[in-house]
Amino acid sequence: MSYFDKRIGNQSSKLSKDLLQLVERKQSNLCVSVDFNTKDSLLKMVEAVGPYVCMIKTHVDIISDFDIDLVEKLKELSVKYDFLIFEDRKFADIGNTVSLQYSSGVHKIADWSHITNAHALPGDGIVKGLKKVGLEKGRGLLLLAQMSSEGSLAVGDYTKASLAMAQRHKDFVIGFIAQEKLGGENDDFLILTPGVGLDVKGDGMGQQYRTPEEVIKAGTDVIIVGRGVTGSQSTVDYQKAAAEAQRYKKAGWEALTKVHGL
Ligand code: 5BU
Numbered sequence: 001m002s003y004f005d006k007r008i009g010n011q012s013s014k015l016s017k018d019l020l021q022l023v024e025r026k027q028s029n030l031c032v033s034v035d036f037n038t039k040d041s042l043l044k045m046v047e048a049v050g051p052y053v054c055m056i057k058t059h060v061d062i063i064s065d066f067d068i069d070l071v072e073k074l075k076e077l078s079v080k081y082d083f084l085i086f087e088d089r090k091f092a093d094i095g096n097t098v099s100l101q102y103s104s105g106v107h108k109i110a111d112w113s114h115i116t117n118a119h120a121l122p123g124d125g126i127v128k129g130l131k132k133v134g135l136e137k138g139r140g141l142l143l144l145a146q147m148s149s150e151g152s153l154a155v156g157d158y159t160k161a162s163l164a165m166a167q168r169h170k171d172f173v174i175g176f177i178a179q180e181k182l183g184g185e186n187d188d189f190l191i192l193t194p195g196v197g198l199d200v201k202g203d204g205m206g207q208q209y210r211t212p213e214e215v216i217k218a219g220t221d222v223i224i225v226g227r228g229v230t231g232s233q234s235t236v237d238y239q240k241a242a243a244e245a246q247r248y249k250k251a252g253w254e255a256l257t258k259v260h261g262l
Helices: 003-010 014-026 039-052 068-081 095-103 125-137 156-167 212-217 238-260
Strands: 030-033 055-058 084-091 115-119 140-144 173-177 190-193 222-225
Touching (some): 039 055, 068 084, 095 125, 115 125, 125 140, 156 173
Parallel strands (some): 030 055, 055 084
16 A cells, blocks of 8 residues: 555544645645735735645734635635645634634634644643534644744643644544654654754744754654745745745655655
């Protein structure tokens, strides 16, 4: 059985199967994080990198002129270029509050984001609250089991407890934001890893970068790259970003091929 067939067979949610199929089909395990703060610059960047990614990660709360039109356009681009949308919301409250934050407000994240994430800190209630909203819409959740930043407190027993929490909610938790493989063959969670860069080791504000090969060797499925692809918004060059996306796509796919003998 091929590597992807095996992984796909291990998944309990349709969304995680869809993601692995997409990675295989597009030969891309690259998620680009577009941390730009206007609608126009975000959409232009997604238009530039969309053909090369399996996922676009957003922080919609940084967008000054956010409106539903942005969401509609983002959804259209996700169909046009075949990628999933991941709103990096990092929920961190009690179940009742996160269910409201996920479904309501200006952003209505559950209506358009295939994937979102949450801290395990509040306990199982956070997963229950998000699941109540997201499950029937076919959404999936990533738990933040580890972070890329220097001095992160999400280590050791906290990471283990996050894994145990995910195991209790396999219908909705599709995997982790983590820096290494967590779980085994019986609970084949997806690992998405930020803090990935080919050229620099940090950003002077605590971010730490490892290369695609380093993280994929450690068990990553999807590499999350922000500024390494997009550059900064103040000096944005969409052509260069498209070229960088191709470079990271190639690096990610070659590492996956090498590590898993595809
Ligand atoms: P960068 O430009 O590649 O450093 O951006 C990384 C993105 O991933 C950015 O949007 C962060 O909010 C996000 N991130 C992270 O860097 N580290 C983490 O542990 C988590 C998210 Br969780």
